[in-house]
Amino acid sequence: MNFSTVEILGNLVGFDTTSRSSNLALIEWVRDYLDWHGVSSSLVGDGVGAKANLYATIGPEDIGGIMLSGHTDCVPVDGQDWSGDPFELTARDGRFFGRGTADMKGFIAVALAAVPALKAMPLRRPVHLAFSYDEELGMLGAQRLVEHLSAMPVRPQTCVVGEPTGMEVVVAHKGKLAMTCEVTGLEAHSALTHKGVNAIEIAAEIIARLRRIGARLRLEGPFDNAFDPPYTTVHTGTIEGGIALNVVPKTCRFGFEFRNLPGVNADDLLSELRDFADRELLPAMREVHPQADIRWLPLTTYPSLGGADETPFFRALRGVCGCLVKGGGGKVSFGTEGGLFHGIGIPTVVCGPGFIEQAHKPDEFVAGSQLELCEEFIADLVRKQCL
Numbered sequence: 001m002n003f004s005t006v007e008i009l010g011n012l013v014g015f016d017t018t019s020r021s022s023n024l025a026l027i028e029w030v031r032d033y034l035d036w037h038g039v040s041s042s043l044v045g046d047g048v049g050a051k052a053n054l055y056a057t058i059g060p061e062d063i064g065g066i067m068l069s070g071h072t073d074c075v076p077v078d079g080q081d082w083s084g085d086p087f088e089l090t091a092r093d094g095r096f097f098g099r100g101t102a103d104m105k106g107f108i109a110v111a112l113a114a115v116p117a118l119k120a121m122p123l124r125r126p127v128h129l130a131f132s133y134d135e136e137l138g139m140l141g142a143q144r145l146v147e148h149l150s151a152m153p154v155r156p157q158t159c160v161v162g163e164p165t166g167m168e169v170v171v172a173h174k175g176k177l178a179m180t181c182e183v184t185g186l187e188a189h190s191a192l193t194h195k196g197v198n199a200i201e202i203a204a205e206i207i208a209r210l211r212r213i214g215a216r217l218r219l220e221g222p223f224d225n226a227f228d229p230p231y232t233t234v235h236t237g238t239i240e241g242g243i244a245l246n247v248v249p250k251t252c253r254f255g256f257e258f259r260n261l262p263g264v265n266a267d268d269l270l271s272e273l274r275d276f277a278d279r280e281l282l283p284a285m286r287e288v289h290p291q292a293d294i295r296w297l298p299l300t301t302y303p304s305l306g307g308a309d310e311t312p313f314f315r316a317l318r319g320v321c322g323c324l325v326k327g328g329g330g331k332v333s334f335g336t337e338g339g340l341f342h343g344i345g346i347p348t349v350v351c352g353p354g355f356i357e358q359a360h361k362p363d364e365f366v367a368g369s370q371l372e373l374c375e376e377f378i379a380d381l382v383r384k385q386c387l
C-alpha cells in the first residue's frame with residue numbers, strides 16, 4: 001500500500017468532523033496539501049463561514065474529466081463503546097480503525113495520496129476532487145457544490161462517489177423525501193369536542209393515508225428486485241401533540257419519509273398526500289376555526305440514483321482493475337450524493353473501499369486490502385480514461 005494513504009488517513013481521522021462541527025480545519029489541511037503539490041483548489045462555503053466544500057482540478061482545465069467525490073463529515077460517536085480514541089487512527093490485524101475510516105475518509109485518503117503521481121502524468125483529461133460537508137445531515141454541502149458545478153463553463157464528465165461498497169460498482173440507490181407535518185387545531189374542554197379542532201385526530205387521518213399509500217406501493221409496485229425491499233417505502237417515525245387528556249389538542253407534529261425507487265417521483269407522492277389533506281380535512285377544520293392549518297416543513301431530500309448502468313462510463317468500468325462489476329451493476333439501500341451529480345448530467349457510479357456494515361458503528365474500520373484495491377482502481381481508471 002502507498003505509505004502516504006495511511007499517513008493521510010491518519011491526518012483526516014484526527015480532525016473531528018462530526019457533522020454538527022465545522023469541517024474547516026480538515027478542508028484547510030487538504031487545501032495546503034494540494035497547494036504543496038502545486039494544485040490550487042476552490043472552496044464553496046455554506047454561506048455562514050462554518051463549513052466548506054473543496055473542489056480542485058488536476059490536469060487540463062478546458063475539458064471535463066473524472067470527478068472523485070467524497071464527504072468529509074462523519075456521524076457522532078456519542079454513547080458508542082469504542083476500544084480506543086475514535087479520532088486517532090489505529091492499525092490492527094490489517095485493519096485501520098477510527099471514525100470515518102469506512103465512511104468515507106479512506107476513499108479521500110486514497111484520492112489525495114494519488115495526487116503526486118497524477119501531477120507527474122501527461123493527463124489528456126483531468127481528475128477533479130470534490131470533497132463536501134454535511135452529507136450526513138442531508139447532503140447540504142453537495143447541494144451547494146452542484147449549484148457551483150452547474151454554473152461552471154466546464155463540468156466534470158463522469159463521477160465516482162467513494163462511499164463504502166467493498167469496491168463494487170454501484171449504479172443505483174433509492175432517493176429520500178422526509179418532512180415534518182404540523183397540524184394546528186383549536187383547544188377546547190374535552191367535554192366540548194364540537195368547539196375544538198383536534199389536531200391529533202387530524203394528524204392520525206394523514207398518517208393513515210400515508211399507510212395506505214405505503215400499502216399500495218408494497219402491493220402494486222413499481223418493483224425492482226435488486227433492492228431490499230423491492231418497492232418504495234413510506235414511514236412515519238415521530239409524533240408529538242397534546243398537553244392533557246381533558247384538553248382537545250391544539251397542535252400535533254409528526255415526521256415521515258418516502259424512500260423512492262429510481263423512476264418513482266417522491267414529490268408526486270407528497271402531492272397526493274397534500275391534496276388529500278387540503279380537500280378532505282382542511283375545509284371541515286376551518287369551518288370550526290378559520291385559523292386551523294396543516295403545514296408541511298421539509299426535513300431532508302435527496303434524489304435517487306438510477307440509469308448509470310446505461311452510460312458508456314459504466315461499461316468502461318468493466319475493464320478497470322480494483323473494482324468489482326457484478327451483472328448490470330450493484331444497487332444499495334443507502335443514499336449518496338451521487339443522485340445529485342447524476343441529476344445535473346454527470347454520469348455517476350458509487351464505488352469505494354470498506355463496507356457500509358462497518359460504518360456509523362463503534363470501532364469503525366477499513367481493511368488495508370480495501371485501500372489497496374482502491375489505489376489500484378484510481379490508478380487504472382486514470383490510465384484508461386485520462387491518458
Ligand SMILES: [Zn+2]
Nearest residue numbers: 071103104163
Ligand atoms: Zn457516507
